[in-house]
Amino acid sequence: MESADLYRASSSFRRGVLGSEKQWFGNFCTIFSREDDEESLKWAALEKLPTYDRLRKGILTTMTGEASEIDVHSLGSKRKNLLERLVRVADEDNEKFLLKLKNRIDRVGIDIPTIEVRFEHLTVEAEVYEGSRALPTFFNYFFNKLEKETPAYPQRCEWYHQAIKVKSSLMNDITFGSSKFWKDHHLVALAGKLDPTLKVIIHSFREVSYNGHDLDEFIPQRTAAYISQHDLHIGEMTVRETLAFSARCQGVGSRYDLLAELSRREIAANIKPDADIDVFMKAAATEGQEANVITDYILKVLGLEICADTMVGDEMLRGISGGQRKRVTTGEMLVGPALALFMDEISTGLDSSTTYQIVNSLKQYVQILKGTALISLLQPAPETYDLFDDIILLSDGLIVYQGHREQVLQFFEFMGFQCPERKGVADFLQEVTSRKDQMQYWARKDKPYRFITAKEFAEAYESFHEEEDLERSLQLHLIKP
Numbered sequence: 001m002e003s004a005d006l007y008r009a010s011s012s013f014r015r016g017v018l019g020s021e022k023q024w025f026g027n028f029c030t031i032f033s034r035e036d037d038e039e040s041l042k043w044a045a046l047e048k049l050p051t052y053d054r055l056r057k058g059i060l061t062t063m064t065g066e067a068s069e070i071d072v073h074s075l076g077s078k079r080k081n082l083l084e085r086l087v088r089v090a091d092e093d094n095e096k097f098l099l100k101l102k103n104r105i106d107r108v109g110i111d112i113p114t115i116e117v118r119f120e121h122l123t124v125e126a127e128v129y130e131g132s133r134a135l136p137t138f139f140n141y142f143f144n145k146l147e148k149e150t151p152a153y154p155q156r157c158e159w160y161h162q163a164i165k166v167k168s169s170l171m172n173d174i175t176f177g178s179s180k181f182w183k184d185h186h187l188v189a190l191a192g193k194l195d196p197t198l199k200v201i202i203h204s205f206r207e208v209s210y211n212g213h214d215l216d217e218f219i220p221q222r223t224a225a226y227i228s229q230h231d232l233h234i235g236e237m238t239v240r241e242t243l244a245f246s247a248r249c250q251g252v253g254s255r256y257d258l259l260a261e262l263s264r265r266e267i268a269a270n271i272k273p274d275a276d277i278d279v280f281m282k283a284a285a286t287e288g289q290e291a292n293v294i295t296d297y298i299l300k301v302l303g304l305e306i307c308a309d310t311m312v313g314d315e316m317l318r319g320i321s322g323g324q325r326k327r328v329t330t331g332e333m334l335v336g337p338a339l340a341l342f343m344d345e346i347s348t349g350l351d352s353s354t355t356y357q358i359v360n361s362l363k364q365y366v367q368i369l370k371g372t373a374l375i376s377l378l379q380p381a382p383e384t385y386d387l388f389d390d391i392i393l394l395s396d397g398l399i400v401y402q403g404h405r406e407q408v409l410q411f412f413e414f415m416g417f418q419c420p421e422r423k424g425v426a427d428f429l430q431e432v433t434s435r436k437d438q439m440q441y442w443a444r445k446d447k448p449y450r451f452i453t454a455k456e457f458a459e460a461y462e463s464f465h466e467e468e469d470l471e472r473s474l475q476l477h478l479i480k481p
Contacts, residue, residue: 056073057069110262113254114372115339118208190224191340225334225341226342233325235314239308280293301361303327341372342374346358355381385425398454401429401457438451
């Protein structure tokens, strides 16, 4: 009798517990269903707005899961929370974030714009002084100005004839196509910022072209960004203010037009985008903001969050470190809408770990969003060198090698030189064309060593199969005038 009562009591208890669980689960589903319905209603109302208003508003989910409509022009403190959800740790989450951006664009069939930059048989020369006239003195400056204004007068001076003005070749009959890597004047020329006093000799129909268009057909400074190796900043501005000022000067470029077309196609296909990605893209395409979400994103990617509110400083004002200042120089151009990046020695003053992080982030951007980056580095570490797709080796103004990174050692073995097993490939490439260091890499025991000049390397490269592949690729993409 006691066991029967116990069974009935336990059965009653189970029914009570199960009943309460069903009731709780039903309330739970009702609550979340109501929240989903409210969010769907917000999205529906947002889609009915005019294009201008629709691209300025988004749906942002709070930490409690509540969706609210916001104006992306005034994110305020919500901007930091948004980036924390998208890119919590730059090294781990940046690639996932870029893939989300690309997937949203690909889902509606929009092709991301790409840039092809090309040289064809280009030679650049500069006239320089030798001897005492090359010294930066007051008298040299005075007579140089006098020579420029009145060319006949300095010839009357007896000491003038002792100074010799010679021609120096900076680039010698160079052909270039697609996304390759250059140095100094090559990067400046590609960005359309070559000094007008330099003498440019053209051996073909085109000097520099972007997707087949000459530099006088558009404004290259709005398409390309040149990042100098020199750090020139306003010392009294903080790091955040410097990047924000640069972002406002450069504008948003084609981001707004891309977002408008993207939004139109999503509405037509009845696609609801990821709310956080939508807010980020709308904030990035909004002009006139004092603090842009792109600025905070670049601060995180470049590891500058720790000094974001510190003055940059200069020779007279103490500020951030030299390595941080170098990253600010890089960040000034990355915050803009440029599709082609020409970067000159961005690793100077940085440790190998930071350099790897920055170059890896740039690689992710280039490969995922189809960008173009030309980077020159000073003695990169092996792990950083392995991040590059293509290598260009220049010596004495000539192309010694231009092609895939995996093929570069094969070419020099073809020429009789071998890189030692424990030698960094980047260091080997810098030394193999040097008269002082070349001999140690000679590998042909059956032939006596002799110095191979840059001109001989360049001529031999023309018969190497990488050159044939490159020429074939250029012909396939050649745009006739």
